[in-house]
Amino acid sequence: MKTGKELKPGTVLRIDNDPWLVQKAEFTKSGRNSAIMKTKLKNLLTGYKTETVYGADDKLDDVILDRKEATLSFISGDSYTFMDTSDYTMYELNAEDIEAVLPYIEEGMEDICEAVFFEGRLVSVELPTTISRQVVYTENAARGDTSGKVMKPAKLKNGTEISVADFIQIDEFIDIDTRDNSFKGRSKK
């Protein structure tokens, strides 16, 4: 069982005996300390997609999935090919299947991802909790702040915008927490 607040992209729920892949999950405080999770689901048998809402404490049947390590091999249009690092098998996903991690998918990335399989079929890919990405554009630091408390927008290679500390400069690598898309700090590499 999973609760509503535990849902995340890559989770597969069993609803009315059908497997539904969570493609997107947005957590929101709704009031009086209760919360909801808005999700985008895809039926893995029919391909039908729908949006749903769950209370944070709703109990849901999840499907135990197979997971393997994989890396991005190449991108071709809307198609993303990942390679199983153990046997070099290639798997293809489209942009919608990996909507939640798409902001951080870019050519040349070396992250060891987790490929998620349902009945032998690749249905999703999850990124590591921390990833490193290069900043391709950001404004210069406004006041020379080094505390990390003042934030500014920065653009990554694939166009994704993220809020970073004011001291980050163009071409620097930054660490990002993929659980909440937050800036963690300057990469050590």
Add this chain to the structure above:
Amino acid sequence: MNASWDIFCCVVDNYGDIGVTWRLARQLVAEQGLAVRLWVDDLGAFVRICPQADPTAAQQWQQGVQVCQWPADWQPTPVADVVIGAFGCQVPPAYVQSMLERPTPVLWLNLEYLSAESWVEGCHGLPSPQANGLRKVFFFPGFTTKTGGLLREASLLARRQAFEQDPSARQAFLSGLGVQPEANARLISLFAYENPGLASWLDALATDSRPNHLLVPEGRILGDVQAWLGESDLAPGSIARRGALTVQILPFVSQDEYDQLLWCCDFNAVRGEDSFVRAQWAGRPLLWHIYVQEEYAHWEKLEAFLDHYTQGLSAEASAALVELWRAWNMDRDVGRAWQQVLVHGSELDAHARRWCAAQAAQPDLATTLVQFYRNWL
């Protein structure tokens, strides 16, 4: 035969949950002719807003609503056509099982909290398929046509208008509460949670050039009022004067009487959800004490509402109002912010009327719920 509706209300704290569900239940009966049962786990809270109710009755009829004590030990009962779990409360598992076994499907709605945040529009009306095969639907009240709207009885604004146009009715109502304000006094109602910002506001009211008469229904703010006055044991009927300010404690009044109180006042400080909405229907400037949430999530809700509410105001009036609301909710200098708001008093008065009219032009919550059910059938 009209549809039957069951509304489940778990009283978390205060009177917002029961206030909203009782109001909704009454309206569904009175205006839609529906058979409504209201299940309440704390009849003591219910009696505070419906004083004629019996706090010990397992079930009773009040204003056409069958009000039932929600027992800890749930007994089998026929399932209604429409089931509303208010504010995420957990409907009894045995009742849910009965919903599954019912030959005809049940519309199961999760009525959520009120918020002006933009995500509400994207979540309103979405299904929530459960592991057991039932489908809940999330229903969100709100301030736009892409939400479920606000609770508003069909006759509410006409009743308010009639009351406003009848000075004797106003006088009689206030007299009934023992309120006799000076002729030119600014009448203010105060219903709030504990608030450290109160002292600076009362300081400002006490040093004002115009008399202020503050009406405080019994509630959580009373301790702060007493502390500022340097008095203890204030009770309904108590009156204290400090400079230009008269403070008067009122009894906890019924929902209908509270509406009239709001209509009588020039300015209303309200809290939570139910009184917040009623103050908007009063068409008077208001100050909202929002329910505090973890990680300051309530600040975003506050700002989201202000973004909506201040549209159409001049930049100066908007800034003054926003600063007052922030000061009240973020422990800042309320007194100074209040003085800025007074500068824009007439503009804020007119704006409150416009806001009320604009909201009243949208379908109300009870109507949208019934319409949603009809579409679902």
